[in-house]
Amino acid sequence: MYTTIQTVTGLFPIDKLENVLMHEHIVLGYAGWFYDPRCTRFDHDAAEKKTLDRLKRLRDCGVNLVVDPCPIELGRNPGFMQEMSVKSGVQIMCSTGFDLEARGCLSAFRSASAEEIRDIYLYEIENGIGPEHIKPGIIKVATGYGEITDYEERCIHAAAMASLSSGLPVITHTEKGTMGPEQAQALKRYGVAANRCLISHCCANSDLRYQKAIFDEGAYVGFDRFGNSWHGDDYFRLAMLTALIHMGFSERLFIGTDSVAFLLKTLPGDRNYEHWDPVRLFEVILPQLKERGVTDQDIKNMTCDNAKRFFTGAPV
Numbered sequence: 101m102y103t104t105i106q107t108v109t110g111l112f113p114i115d116k117l118e119n120v121l122m123h124e125h126i127v128l129g130y131a132g133w134f135y136d137p138r139c140t141r142f143d144h145d146a147a148e149k150k151t152l153d154r155l156k157r158l159r160d161c162g163v164n165l166v167v168d169p170c171p172i173e174l175g176r177n178p179g180f181m182q183e184m185s186v187k188s189g190v191q192i193m194c195s196t197g198f199d200l201e202a203r204g205c206l207s208a209f210r211s212a213s214a215e216e217i218r219d220i221y222l223y224e225i226e227n228g229i230g231p232e233h234i235k236p237g238i239i240k241v242a243t244g245y246g247e248i249t250d251y252e253e254r255c256i257h258a259a260a261m262a263s264l265s266s267g268l269p270v271i272t273h274t275e276k277g278t279m280g281p282e283q284a285q286a287l288k289r290y291g292v293a294a295n296r297c298l299i300s301h302c303c304a305n306s307d308l309r310y311q312k313a314i315f316d317e318g319a320y321v322g323f324d325r326f327g328n329s330w331h332g333d334d335y336f337r338l339a340m341l342t343a344l345i346h347m348g349f350s351e352r353l354f355i356g357t358d359s360v361a362f363l364l365k366t367l368p369g370d371r372n373y374e375h376w377d378p379v380r381l382f383e384v385i386l387p388q389l390k391e392r393g394v395t396d397q398d399i400k401n402m403t404c405d406n407a408k409r410f411f412t413g414a415p416v
Contacts, residue, residue, distance in 0.1 A: 101412040101413050101414055102114065102267060102411060102412050102413055103115070103412070105165075105193065105237050105411050106193065106235050106236065106237035106268075107165070107185065107191045107192060107193050107237060108178055108181045108182040108185050108191075108192050108193065108194055108234050109182055109185050109186060109191065109192075112165070112191050114408055114411050114412055115408070116164070117164065117165055117404060117407055117408055117411075118162050118163070118164045118165075118404060119161060119162040119163040119164065119165075119382075119403045119404055120163070120164075120165045120166075120167070120403060120404060120407035121158070121163055121165070121166045121167065121356050121357075121378060121381075122167045122271070122298060122300075122322065122324065122354045122356055122407065122410075123167060123169060123271065123300050123301075123322055123324040123354070123356045123358050124166050124167070124168060124356060124357060124358065124359050124360075124361075124378055125168050125170055125358070125359065125360040125361065126151055126166075126168050126170075126177070126180065126181050126184060126192065126360075126361050126362070127142075127147060127151075127170075127175055127176075127177045127180055127181075127360075127361065127362050127363075127364060128170060128174055128175050128360045128362075128363055128364065129174065129175030129363065129364025129365055130174060130175070130203065130365065131173040131174065131199070131203065131204050131206065133175060133364045133365040134364075136365055138365075142177070142180075142364070144180070146362070147180065147361070147362035148183075148184070148187075150361050150362050151180075151184045151188075151361040151362055152184060152187055152188055154359075154361050154377070154378065154379070155184060155188035155190045155361075156188055156189075156190075157379045158190060158378060158379060159188060159189055159190050161379060161382040161383075162382075163190060164189075164190060164191055165190070165191040165192075165193065165407070166190055166191070166192050166193070167192075167193045167195075167237075167238060167271070168181060168192060168193065168194055168195070169195040169197075169238060169240045169271045169273075169300075170194065170195060170240075171195065171197050171198055171199040171204060171240045171242060171273075172196065172197065172198055172199075172204075172220075173198065173199050173204040173206060174199055174203075174204065175364045176194065176195075176229075178194045178229045178230060178232065178234035178236075179230055179231075179232045179234065181194055181234070182232060182234055193236070193237040193238060194229070194234065194236050194237070195236045195237070195238045195239060195240040195271065196220075196221045196224040196225060196229070196236040196239055196240065196262070197221060197239050197240030197241060197242075197255070197259055198217065198240075198242070198255050199240075199242045199273070200242035200243055200244045200252060200273060200275065201244060201249045201251045201252055202244045202245075203242075203244075204242070205251055210251060212254070213254065214254040214255075214257035214258045214261065215258070215261070216258075217254060217255055217258035218257075218258040218259075218261040218262050218265075220258075221239060221258060221259065221262040222262050222265060222266065224236055225239075225262065225266045225268060226266075236268070237268065238268055238269055238270070238271050239259045239262055239263055239266075239268050239269070239270045239271070240259070240270075240271055240272070240273070241255060241256050241259045241270055241271070241272040241273070241283060241287070242255075242272065242273035242274075243256075243272070243273070243274060243275065243279045243282075243283060244275050244279075245275040245276050245278055245279075246275075246276075246278045246279070247279070248279055248282055248283075248286065253286070256283070256286045256287060256290065257286075257290050259287070260286075260287055260290030260291055260292045261290070263292050263296065264291055264292065269296040269297070269298070269410060269411065269413075270287060270292060270296060270297050270298070271297075271298045271300060271322075272297070272298065272299050272300050273300055273301060274299060274300060274301045274302065274304070275301075276304050276305075276331075277301070277302065277303075277304030277305025277306075277310060278305070280299040280302055280305075280310060280311075280313070280314045280321075281310070281313040281314050281316075281317060283297075283299055284297055284299055284314055284317035284318070284319040285317060287319075288317060288318075293318075293413070294317055294318025294319045295318060295319070295320070295409070295410070295413065295414075295415060295416055296410070296413060297319040297320065298319065298320040298321075298322055298354060298410065299314050299319050299320065299321055299322060300322035300324055300358075301322060301324060301325055301331070301358065302314065302321045302322055302323060303322075303323040303324070303325055303326075303331075303332060303337045303340060303341070304325070304331050304332055306336060306340060308340060308343060308344065308347075311340075311344055311349075315349055315352055318416075319352075320352050320353070320354060320406065320410060321344075321349070321352060321353050321354070322353075322354045322355075322356065323337060323340070323341050323344075323353060323354070323355050323356075324354060324355060324356035324357065324358050325337070325356075325357065325358045326355065326356070326357050326380070326381055326385050327357045327359070327376035327377065327378075327380055327381075328357065328358055328376060329376075334385070338385070338388055338389065338392065341353070341355070341389070342389065342392040342393070342394060345389075345394050345398050346393070350394075350397075350398035350399075350401040350402060351401050351405070351406060351409075351416050352406070352416055353401070353402050353406065354402060354406060354407070355381065355385070355402045355403070356378065356381065357376060357377075357378040357380070357381055359376055359377065359378045386399055386403075
């Protein structure tokens with residue numbers, strides 16, 4: 101079993117993890133954001149102000165690790181993550197991996213084989229990202245709505261090969277509550293142990309048979325969009341999560357918000373991703389879970405103990 105994780109500032113002991121957020125974003129910009137003439141540079145000062153405020157308030161909630169599974173194309177900025185980690189005292193983990201085809205597939209990689217994509221991931225894992233040579237601690241996989249395209253399948257295969265070679269676990273993006281079980285099945289088919297896979301954004305599907313199918317594959321499930329009004333309502337997220345916990349699955353669940361501290365470009369329709377706050381998870385959502393009969397140990401599982409098991413590779 102593993103005893104340390106790779107963060108943007110170096111190796112960190114797994115047994116020192118406290119509260120962990122497994123799917124949040126520090127900086128995010130959709131592929132091609134920098135071609136907008138109004139976004140000609142990264143506003144470092146504005147990003148720092150927003151990011152440090154958020155990280156320090158999370159630190160006050162007992163959070164000492166934030167995982168940012170930003171894929172390669174979405175404005176990933178490990179150097180900035182490293183700077184913010186040092187200034188805030190919160191560990192941050194970055195990822196390697198490409199985004200889903202509909203949102204991130206770049207022509208330079210569209211025809212790459214799974215082995216060629218694997219080599220990109222392994223280069224970053226072994227040599228680090230950018231001039232700072234910051235190493236990722238997790239591998240990202242993403243699929244689109246209702247299907248896994250050929251390109252996405254190659255990226256899944258590449259992620260599996262890179263995971264088996266490096267020992268890094270895999271975290272995924274699912275679109276609108278679809279393809280989670282299929283992601284888990286594909287990763288298992290390519291040899292990744294199910295307890296090293298976290299299938300994210302599962303709160304988008306209100307049919308509990310969807311989450312149960314992922315649990316049946318042995319993977320972890322992410323209820324990680326609390327506060328995100330574009331992808332559902334917290335009332336129903338709480339209802340579904342409470343039901344799954346009372347069904348006995350708290351040792352297989354992660355909770356979070358999929359928040360973005362600093363968006364590089366406001367999206368059309370003024371969908372500004374900076375409006376929701378992961379601190380609300382601790383101030384509002386966890387107390388509401390307790391009101392619904394969720395125990396302190398259930399909450400500790402979802403915020404701490406499951407992360408330790410996931411990263412060490414310990415069985416559930």
